[in-house]
Amino acid sequence: MRNVEIYIDDEKLTVSEETTIMQAAEQIGIRIPRLCYHPDLSVEGACRVCIVEVEGSNKYITSCSTKVWDGMRVRTNSPEIRMARRDIVELILDNHPMECQTCERDGNCELQNLAYSLGVRERLYEGRRKQHPIESSSASVIRNAEKCILCRRCVRVCSEVQGIHNLSQLHRGFHTVVAPAFEDGMADSVCINCGQCINVCPTAAFLEKPHTERVWNALADPNKIVIAQIAPAIRAAIGEGFYLPPGTPCTGKTVTALRRLGFDAVFDTNFGADLTIVEEANEFAERLKKGENLPLLTSCSPGWIKFMEHFYPELIPNASSCKSPMQMLSTMLKTYYAEKRGIDPRSIYVVGIMPCVAKKFEIERPEHFAPAGYPYTDAVLTTRELIWMIKAYGIDFTRLPDGEFDLPLGFSTGAADLFGTTGGVMEAALRTAAEKLTGKPLTDLNFTQVRAVEGLREATIRFGEYELNVAVANGLNNAKTILEKVKAGEKQYHLIELMACPGGCIGGGGQPYPPPGYYVLDKEINRLRAGALYSIDEAKTVRKSHENPYIMKLYEEYLGQPGSHKAHELLHTTYTAREPKGIK
Amino acid sequence: MNKPTLDPEIVRFIETCLEKEHPDSYLIAVLHKVQEKYGYLSKEHMYEVAQRLQVPTSVVSGVATFYHFFRLRPAGKYAVSVCLGTACFVKGADKVLDAFRSELGIDLGETSSDLLFSLESSRCLGVCALAPVVTINGKVYSKVTPQQVPQLIDQVREDEMM
Numbered sequence: 001m002r003n004v005e006i007y008i009d010d011e012k013l014t015v016s017e018e019t020t021i022m023q024a025a026e027q028i029g030i031r032i033p034r035l036c037y038h039p040d041l042s043v044e045g046a047c048r049v050c051i052v053e054v055e056g057s058n059k060y061i062t063s064c065s066t067k068v069w070d071g072m073r074v075r076t077n078s079p080e081i082r083m084a085r086r087d088i089v090e091l092i093l094d095n096h097p098m099e100c101q102t103c104e105r106d107g108n109c110e111l112q113n114l115a116y117s118l119g120v121r122e123r124l125y126e127g128r129r130k131q132h133p134i135e136s137s138s139a140s141v142i143r144n145a146e147k148c149i150l151c152r153r154c155v156r157v158c159s160e161v162q163g164i165h166n167l168s169q170l171h172r173g174f175h176t177v178v179a180p181a182f183e184d185g186m187a188d189s190v191c192i193n194c195g196q197c198i199n200v201c202p203t204a205a206f207l208e209k210p211h212t213e214r215v216w217n218a219l220a221d222p223n224k225i226v227i228a229q230i231a232p233a234i235r236a237a238i239g240e241g242f243y244l245p246p247g248t249p250c251t252g253k254t255v256t257a258l259r260r261l262g263f264d265a266v267f268d269t270n271f272g273a274d275l276t277i278v279e280e281a282n283e284f285a286e287r288l289k290k291g292e293n294l295p296l297l298t299s300c301s302p303g304w305i306k307f308m309e310h311f312y313p314e315l316i317p318n319a320s321s322c323k324s325p326m327q328m329l330s331t332m333l334k335t336y337y338a339e340k341r342g343i344d345p346r347s348i349y350v351v352g353i354m355p356c357v358a359k360k361f362e363i364e365r366p367e368h369f370a371p372a373g374y375p376y377t378d379a380v381l382t383t384r385e386l387i388w389m390i391k392a393y394g395i396d397f398t399r400l401p402d403g404e405f406d407l408p409l410g411f412s413t414g415a416a417d418l419f420g421t422t423g424g425v426m427e428a429a430l431r432t433a434a435e436k437l438t439g440k441p442l443t444d445l446n447f448t449q450v451r452a453v454e455g456l457r458e459a460t461i462r463f464g465e466y467e468l469n470v471a472v473a474n475g476l477n478n479a480k481t482i483l484e485k486v487k488a489g490e491k492q493y494h495l496i497e498l499m500a501c502p503g504g505c506i507g508g509g510g511q512p513y514p515p516p517g518y519y520v521l522d523k524e525i526n527r528l529r530a531g532a533l534y535s536i537d538e539a540k541t542v543r544k545s546h547e548n549p550y551i552m553k554l555y556e557e558y559l560g561q562p563g564s565h566k567a568h569e570l571l572h573t574t575y576t577a578r579e580p581k582g583i584k
Numbered sequence: 585m586n587k588p589t590l591d592p593e594i595v596r597f598i599e600t601c602l603e604k605e606h607p608d609s610y611l612i613a614v615l616h617k618v619q620e621k622y623g624y625l626s627k628e629h630m631y632e633v634a635q636r637l638q639v640p641t642s643v644v645s646g647v648a649t650f651y652h653f654f655r656l657r658p659a660g661k662y663a664v665s666v667c668l669g670t671a672c673f674v675k676g677a678d679k680v681l682d683a684f685r686s687e688l689g690i691d692l693g694e695t696s697s698d699l700l701f702s703l704e705s706s707r708c709l710g711v712c713a714l715a716p717v718v719t720i721n722g723k724v725y726s727k728v729t730p731q732q733v734p735q736l737i738d739q740v741r742e743d744e745m746m
Contacts, residue, residue: 165640170649181634181641182627190641580631583640 004070009077021063021074022050030076033085035092035114035202036151037064040521041160044152048088049114052076060084086118092149094125096203103147103204108513110202111149132177137185139361140193140209145177148205154178154197157521161502163477164307165583166191178205181580190310190582192476194303194500195357195382195509199520208357208510211379212389218349218378219262226349228263229329229409230254232270232420233355233505234383236532240512240525241387242397247528249536252402257390258353259403268405269352270412272329273419273428275554276300277545279571280322281432282562284495288437288466293317295471295486295493298425300324302362303500303509305575307476311584312483313577321572325419326352326359327368329409330376331570336558337409345370352380355420355508358500367573382510408550414537415545421530422474422504423451426497430461430470431544433495438464445543453527455502456481468494475502480584506530590632591621598636608639611647615654624655657695660702662740664688667717669708676730677716681705683730684718687737700744701737 004017008025015024020043022032036047043065051060055073060081063074075081093115100106132145152169155178159165166180166189180189197206218226239248258266284296299305299320308315323331330352334345352359362368363377370376381389390397405411415431418424427447434442449459450470456478458471471493473479479498486493501507503526518525537543545551559567590598594617601610614637618629625648634641648654666672666681681692684703688696695702709717714726720740728736 159640165642168640168642168646170646172650181645182630183645580641581635583634583638 004068004072006068006070006072006074008074015068017068017070019068021052021054021061021066021068021072024068025052025063025074025076032063032076033114033118034064035089035110035149036153038153038156038200038521039519041153041156041200044156047092047149047151049085051081051084051088053078053081082118086120089115089118090120090124093120093123094127095129096149097129097146098123104207105204109204128174130174130177135179135185136209137187138191138193138209139187139364140357141186141191141195141198142207142209143179143186144205144207145179146205147203148178149203150176150178151202152178153200153202154206157196157200161475161477161521162192162194162196162500163480164190164192164194167197188580190580192303192306192310192500193358193361193509194476196501196521198357198509199511199513208382208385209360210385211351211360211381212385215351215379215381215389218351221349223347224349225264225343225347226262226351227265227267227333228258228351228353229267229269229272229326229333230258230353231326231355231505232273232417232424232533233508233511233529234353234386235536236420236506236529237355237383237511238387239398240515241383241390243515244398245528246515246518246525247532249532250397251536252404253397253400254353254386255403255405256400257386257395257397260395260400261389261393263351265406266403267329267333267409268412268416269325269329269354270416270419271409271548271550272325272327272332273300273416274412274545274548274551275328275332275571276322276325276419277415277425277428277432278551278555278562279328279567280320281429281436281546283320283322284429284433285436286563288494295469295496296320298429298495298497299573300419300425301358301499301501301505302356303358304476304479304498306358306361306578307479307500307582309575309578310580311480311582315483315486316575316577319575321568321574323368323571323573324359324362325416326354326380327362327376327573328571330363330368332409332554334370334374334376335570336554340557346372346374349378350376352377353383353386354380355383355505355511356380356501357382357509359510383508383512384510387512408553411548411550413545413548414540414543416548417533417536417540420505420533421451421526422453422455422499423447423457423472423497424504424533425499426450426470426472426495428545429495429497432546434463435544435546437466440464442544450497451530453503453523453530458482470495470497472497474499474504474507476500484584502526503530506533590618590629590636594618594621595636598633601637607637608643611637611639611644612651615644615648619654622658624658626658652693655693657702658699660695660700661744662701662721663704663719664701665704665706665719667707667709667715667719668705669712669715671708671712672716675715675727679730680716680718680728680733683733684737687733700741 034050036044045062045065050063052063053075135143155167158167235251239250297319330350338345359380415428461468506529630644634644718725718728
């Protein structure tokens with residue numbers, strides 16, 4: 001790789017010949033307008049917004065897809081290039097509904113921001129516009145092709161990051177539409193509901209299925225006891241919705257905001273996470289003893305679970321039968337808590353506040369209904385939806401005092417906080433498994449070797465006589481890599497943590513759209529959000545799930561032992577192979 | 585979508601593709617063979633091609649819908665072909681085509697839900713004096729007006745009933 005000398009807007013700079021014009025311009029502080037471009041996805045060159053003038057070329061050149069050459073002279077701004085860019089965006093808008101004021105993305109739409117910053121102030125051409133029905137068969141993701149501008153970011157994230165290949169461009173020309181195979185509904189496709197298409201979409205062509213209306217109605221119903229539970233990743237990201245810097249922990253403010261919204265009780269999904277660890281560590285120890293169904297695959301991420309059901313049904317026996325922390329807590333709320341308080345579980349309305357879109361699908365799975373026919377979780381709000389509700393109510397979030405979770409199902413250990421980030425379930429599980437397997441207390445609680453910032457990490461952990469090969473994967477393309485290794489049988493893995501979303505739950509499909517200065521899927525945002533969770537863990541005195549005193553009490557009063565018959569009945573679940581089959 | 589139904593010869597062809605360097609690059613060739621055999625690409629066959637060739641189903645669907653050559657529904661028993669050559673066009677063939685569209689409820693390249701009609705267009709049959717010209721399974725109808733279209737269709741349906 002050699003260096004070349006180029007000029008951008010008369011400024012001379014030396015860059016590697018592998019650099020694109022867009023990247024080179026960024027080095028001198030010029031951010032060329034762009035739309036389809038995403039730094040972590042393949043270069044598409046579909047939108048043409050990032051065009052520049054290059055001396056000697058008789059046409060405008062897309063700066064995202066063109067590498068520099070020695071002596072290149074680039075002009076990023078001139079009256080002509082600004083007009084050309086404006087025309088391009090005007091033409092995109094001419095085939096886009098003019099519904100900004102009533103659109104979910106109003107105020108955080110990349111197309112809207114771009115049109116404003118390029119000076120589009122009028123619409124010159126009125127003509128035929130594409131017409132497509134809104135596709136809302138999925139419990140999690142709504143597809144609105146009329147708002148799609150064909151940038152293909154969703155297609156790329158679905159294939160390149162998640163390895164699902166559910167979305168593709170179908171038909172051609174004016175009739176082009178991004179959809180699953182055969183234009184089937186998302187519910188009938190291999191979609192695993194991760195919601196990364198929602199995250200990367202510059203407009204509102206993909207959105208989560210809203211549960212806000214049903215939650216407002218439940219909150220207004222005097223006959224319902226409305227209970228919130230918040231996932232660990234919420235506290236690390238919700239502040240971004242209120243202009244706080246990424247990575248600001250907001251546990252206490254979120255609790256207070258939920259009480260103001262009218263929730264009768266606020267519990268912590270972390271309690272469910274501690275419970276998951278206790279059950280899963282027990283399951284792991286048993287499998288290890290029997291040498292059966294190893295490696296154990298974690299089961300907290302409903303996106304990963306559906307991925308397994310479509311793509312790796314042969315590995316279903318390896319998956320932990322533990323319900324996800326949200327479902328464990330919801331089940332305990334409608335059984336243990338209801339009995340303890342003497343209330344009819346049917347009058348309890350449980351709302352999960354989740355960074356996750358797949359959770360909306362999870363609560364509709366028939367396995368997650370009580371034998372009497374009611375769901376254990378009634379609604380799931382994404383971080384974005386909760387932020388919207390807080391704003392809609394008029395709550396001044398940043399000035400709220402810190403609140404405390406209700407007891408007993410609101411107390412959690414530091415291990416549980418880690419569930420929100422990649423490697424966290426593994427670290428929490430190892431803290432408990434180590435003590436369970438060796439019978440001795442751990443000295444160092446931090447398993448930094450499993451913090452998989454890079455998407456896939458393997459480690460060998462030794463406690464006493466045990467030597468455990470573990471792996472952590474986030475983003476399902478990484479999951480494919482490790483599962484293929486498992487199937488090849490080169491090495492005996494014992495425990496593998498899998499999370500569907502890049503970075504784990506902190507990078508979930510329901511998290512806030514990135515604040516100014518960051519981009520979607522920005523690893524820096526995930527690093528800051530994870531940092532918030534690690535700092536919460538460090539600050540807690542109880543940091544091992546099995547030492548949560550309320551968990552011990554729950555077993556004493558209600559469940560008996562980890563893995564008991566009752567625990568199995570209430571805290572474990574089953575999986576099924578699904579059609580259509582995914583292509584690995 | 586479980587039962588594999590592809591012709592054994594096509595399955596063998598896919599297997600030879602899998603031995604080559606970029607099996608996915610044979611997708612179009614495989615789809616050609618499927619259409620040649622069955623007259624169109626059914627959803628079940630495309631799904632099976634995806635599974636056997638290990639190409640994502642969405643990509644198979646994308647390719648099949650991109651090229652006009654591929655039919656996604658079986659051809660109708662009667663192929664209605666409207667000439668859109670210059671002479672027919674200036675004599676109002678576009679309005680005749682519209683009449684077929686609305687009467688049959690299908691667009692060009694599609695087949696009616698009763699599988700009786702498919703709608704196609706052609707370019708100049710060399711009988712411009714008779715413009716606009718429509719053929720139904722090869723039989724030529726001359727100087728067709730949009731008003732006559734329902735009648736033409738009814739006639740075919742009646743013949744079919746007998």
